[in-house]
Amino acid sequence: MSATDLTHAPGQSRSVPRLLIALAFVLTAIFVVAPLAFIFWRALAEGWGAYVANITDPMTLHAILLTSLVAVIVVPVNIAFGIAAAWAIARFRFPGRKLLMTMIEIPFSISPIIAGICYLLLYGRQGLLGPFLAQHDLKVMFALPGIVLVTMFVTAPFVAREVLPLMQAQGSEQEEAAVTLGAKGWQVFSRVTLPNIRWALLYGAVLATARAVGEFGGVSVVSGSIRGQTNTLPLQIELMFNDLNTTGAFAAASTLTVIALVVLVVKAALESRR
């Protein structure tokens, strides 16, 4: 590596790199490792028995199930959208392409709370579609559809962001060759494109899953936080924390933290593959 050439330069002190590395470790320990480790430490503060009892609490279990249901609906839709968006943007030139890319990024840069408010102002009782929904007796807000829609909004960019740059970098020669050789559209995709993008796709899907199960701000606006009904896991954690059931809150939080750690392991594994 060229980096080592520089650090071993004659006459140059090696204390600066050492100092910087030490500083990096100390700051990361304080700002990243401590909050992460504290979750497990606090969750297990009252022992394994209390931990298991907290996780299997009916309200927590219901929240886990609801959150899993939301993820099961949202993630496949997100994968389909991400592939479609990446295919359209990476493989074709059309007016408004840059604008479309920016629009897909919108959910990434706006507060989930704003997303929740947008949906409430569209589907809520006083919202633009409120009278229509009331007429047809459709309930979107403070129910599963609202939670699913907001989660779709906040996770929208994840798969597309991972797959698009890869497809752009790989170019379309292989796919064009397949078409020339007579492959049908679906064959081109499943035999050529999919094997090329599968790892990025997997990572995007894992990220979208983590985001879907952890979404808090947007869901807390549209769910109504009805105990045992529309309380997702992050909302259940908030409820227990505010009820001063700290151990229960951290026990529930530890399940989401494990998912977060899985994301990191998957990413590290995929990077070592490249």
Add this chain to the structure above:
Amino acid sequence: MTATAIKPKRVLPGFSLSLGTTLLYVALVILIPVIALILKGAQIGPAQFWAIVTSPRTLSALRVTVTAAAIATVFNAFYGLLMAWVLTRYDFPGKRILDALMDVPFALPTAVAGISLTALYSANGWFGAPLASAGIQLVYTLAGVTIAMAFTSIPFVVRAIQPVLEDLDPALEQAAMTLGASPWQIFRRVVLPAIFPAWLAGSTVAFARSLGEFGAVVFIAGNLPFKTEIAALLAYIRLEEYDYQGAAAIALVLLAFALVLLILSNWLQFRAARHLESKG
């Protein structure tokens, strides 16, 4: 005959299907809800809108949000630069773990980060206890809000600079060294100009993220009006009071901030990418 054309414009199939799906999804899931907010905001009327946005409580919430986000961004600009530098330039044991840890704030749900930071810095937490005996309280203060915002936006600066540093031609630095430049001079005159657009872009995204952060902040902030109440929370409170106009007005201000910062960071990233390409 189109088949005999030397280079047909579109060889690959699926243009209308993929673009159609994308546009439909973007319209239904992203654009229409955002337009609903803008339409609701337009119904408020300029005078009323101005009254909501300039009310003392809104102004103070915006001030708290912008101040804490700015401090958190400055912290992350330097911490992120340090981490990107250390991770790309040196080899040392534990480097891969350190690299992976940079994504923790991205993977960890914000509410989980929120309760952990709150308990960690409260009077009986790992950090809160020693701080309390020194007479320092961070939870329920602006400093607490800043810590939460800083945590959630850690990855943005590191991940923006890292690829640029990796692609930077070492010959440039070696040339500068041969010409007798000190390491600091090399950093300031060679490295910094190259990574500057990416550094700014990452910091812009970190700032945008901090402005909108909710889950991590609400727990540690204590949410005292005029002291630690952030704008996103005030919008949420207005909703709970069924004051939809108030919520829409504050949300619109935050949306405007977010869109301006999004465009700015995209432009900076475009410049950073051009810098990379010109170095070839």
